[in-house]
Amino acid sequence: MKLIVNNISIIAHVDHGKTTLLNYLINFCKNYKNYKKNFFFINNNLYTIKFNVFTAILNKKIINFIDCPGHFDFINEIYKSILISDYCLIIIDSLKGVEAQTIFCYNLSKKFNKKIVFVINKIDIYIKLKKIKQKIIFFKKKYKTFFFSSKYKIGVLKIFFLYKKIKYINKKLIFIFENLNNIKYGNIIFFKILTGTLVYGNCLKNKYNNNILLSKIGILSVKNIFLKKTFNNCIHFCFSNKLDYKRIHFYSCYNNNLSFNKFVVNVYYSLYIQDNFFLFKLLYNDSSIYFETINSVFFGESYFLGFIGVLHSEIFFKKLKILSHFWVTNPIIFFLFNKNNKWIIDKIFYENCYEYEQIMIVKLYVLKKNFFFIIQNVFLFNYYKINIINYSNLIIIIFYINLFKIINNFFIDLNKRIKGFLFYEFNFHNFHKSNLFFLQISINNNLLNDFFLVFENDVKNNCNLFFNKLKKNLNKNIFDIKIQFIYKKKIIFTKIIHCYKKNVLEKCYGGDITRKIKLLKKQKIGKKNMKTKINLGNKIIINIIKNEFSNI
Incomplete structure (x- = not known):
């Protein structure tokens, strides 16, 4: 039986109703197939952070709906969803109108030569029809336009009647666009059949010489359906053997036209975790994260992670915080130093550079x-x-x-x-x-080479905040602790943590005075030794360096 297959990506500005629309489509198909489970995509901190694929099978048609994120930090997902689609459904909020990202998605769809359909969403809100039409006139060409209310399920079924003819070619050509790791099923590969058909049990080989055995092939409907062979132009998933997660993403087996360069990561963190099981599970499921294992002087094996943006990192650490215990540094900035006529890129401070x-x-x-x-x-x-x-x-x-x-x-x-x-x-x-201030820290005239602070302005206020943080973590001593902040070999700020007085003569009720003098001399010698041997323990260093997302 030949089925018509179409792939529709749902793209829009943030909060214009993409995921609400997809949830309605899923629940409509659930009722059509008499499948009783309720289904809603999980809301990840009010943002869609991963593209979601859902397959509807209706009247000899297979329609793959692809919901994608709206934020720049997940732009790789937007590119993927447009790349594998035939139609781009651009949603416009009837109240907010055309936003900057709407035009970005429109231009990106045109760049990849996709058919464009505009959707005016939230028509249940009272607005004059002329104002709605003006939003579409914004784009010069005439495109198909639908009027929806995803919340109240008005006009949504028009999507099912979109149609595009696809030619069948015998040559086998696939495009693998995602690899996920599941605790129950292991590695799950998502791919689109460009031409030809694949059969259950086939073995594929990519340009990195990785062998992929198709142990099970299926489509992502309301209830996952497993197949013996694939459909042309359709999005499928399969269970496979172990793969290198860094190399499996974004490639075509034989065709270089369906590929793009991933966005480079910009924000880096150092992370120390007690049990790395859940860390690797999250890393396998997000190909846009840069990952490297490093050895720290203080903490041994730790991890160096890179993200596209700050929001991406925040959501990742919030998820990791639920699953395991870890501490993470504040975002790391790399600097370029000229030391003895040698240019060095590093995150640490060098003197006289x-x-x-x-x-x-x-x-x-x-x-x-x-x-x-x-x-x-x-x-x-x-x-x-x-x-x-x-x-x-x-x-x-x-x-x-x-x-x-x-x-x-x-x-x-x-x-x-x-x-x-x-x-x-x-x-x-x-x-x-650089116009930033690089400050070094000295405790009782001993420079700490492990620490340096970077501030842009309000140096004194920031030094006060750091001093209070250090004061909380240092134990009380029987001698004063002098903390100095040094900028370009000049002391710009000094603070003292005052000691508490220990009375060594408290238990001496009588006896010769020479005994009391001996005790006081011993106390003086002990104080001198302690002043020269101030070592910050690992716990103190962690409490000073760690980010707000840490839970150790």
Whole structure:
């Protein structure tokens, strides 16, 4: 029996109703097939963080619906969902209208030559019809438009009547776009059949010479269906043998046209974890995370992780926090140093060096109606250079900013000022002479080579905060502890943790005075030795370095 197969990706700006629409489609198919289980995709901290595939089988048709995230931190998922689709369903909120990311998704769909369908969602809210039509006139060409209310299930069934003819070719050609690791089933590979058919038990080989044995082939319907052979142009999953998760993603077996370069990670962390079982499970299921095992002087084996953005890292650590105990550092910034005419890129501080910090190029996608309001807020922050590109329906503001500001919630503050979601992308551009303050710490005139602080402004306030953190973790001693903050070999800030007095003569009720003098001399010698031998233990170092997501 020949079935018509179509792949429809659901893309939109953040909070325009993508996942709500997909949940309704799933529950409609559940009722159509008399399948009684309720189904809803899990809400990951109010964001969709992974693309979701659902297959509907209705009237000799197989339709694969692909829901994808809306935030830049998960842009790899947006690319994948558009790449494997035939139709791109671009959802527009009837109240909010066309946003910057709507146009970004539209241009990306055009770039990959996909058929575009516009959906005006949330029509249950009272708005004049003329205003809704004006939102579509924004795009010059005429496209199919549907009017939906995902919440109240109005007009949604029109999606099932979209149709595209696909030619059948005998040559076997597949595109593997995802690999997940499941505790019960092991490695699960998701792939699209471009041409030809695959049969249960076939063995595939990719360009890295990895053998993939198709032990089971299925489609992702309301109740997973296992097949003996695949359908042309359809998205399938299969259980396979063990693979290298770093190399399995984003490749085609024979065709180089269906591939793209992953976005480079920008934000790095060091992580120490007691049991790495759940860490590896999460890493296997997210190909955009950079991962490396390192050996720490203090803590032994630890892990170096890289993320596309700050939100991506926050959601990852929140999930890991539920599953295991770990501690993680604050985001790490790399600097360029010139030491003895040798250029070194490192995250540590070198004495007598000229340091250069990482500068990121930011592309901020803005609608013309919001341009002046947003540009005023961008000017409030320090920047290096601004370039504005004006298109017919979109303005791109390109500016350069240091990574330190991005890590310290630059985009979150900008979103709060605008009271909405901005769509942006940022990548490493170059190194620039740093205006940051590199501070070293001295305890009782002993420099700590393991610590250095980096601040942009409010140096005294930040030093006070760090001092209070150090004071909480240091035990009380019988001598004063002097903490000094040094910038370019000059002491700029000094604080003292005062001692508590120990009376060694308390138990001496009588006797010769020479005995009391001996006890006082011993106390003096002991104090001198303790002052020179101040060692911060691992627990103190962890409490000082660790991020708010740590739970050790």
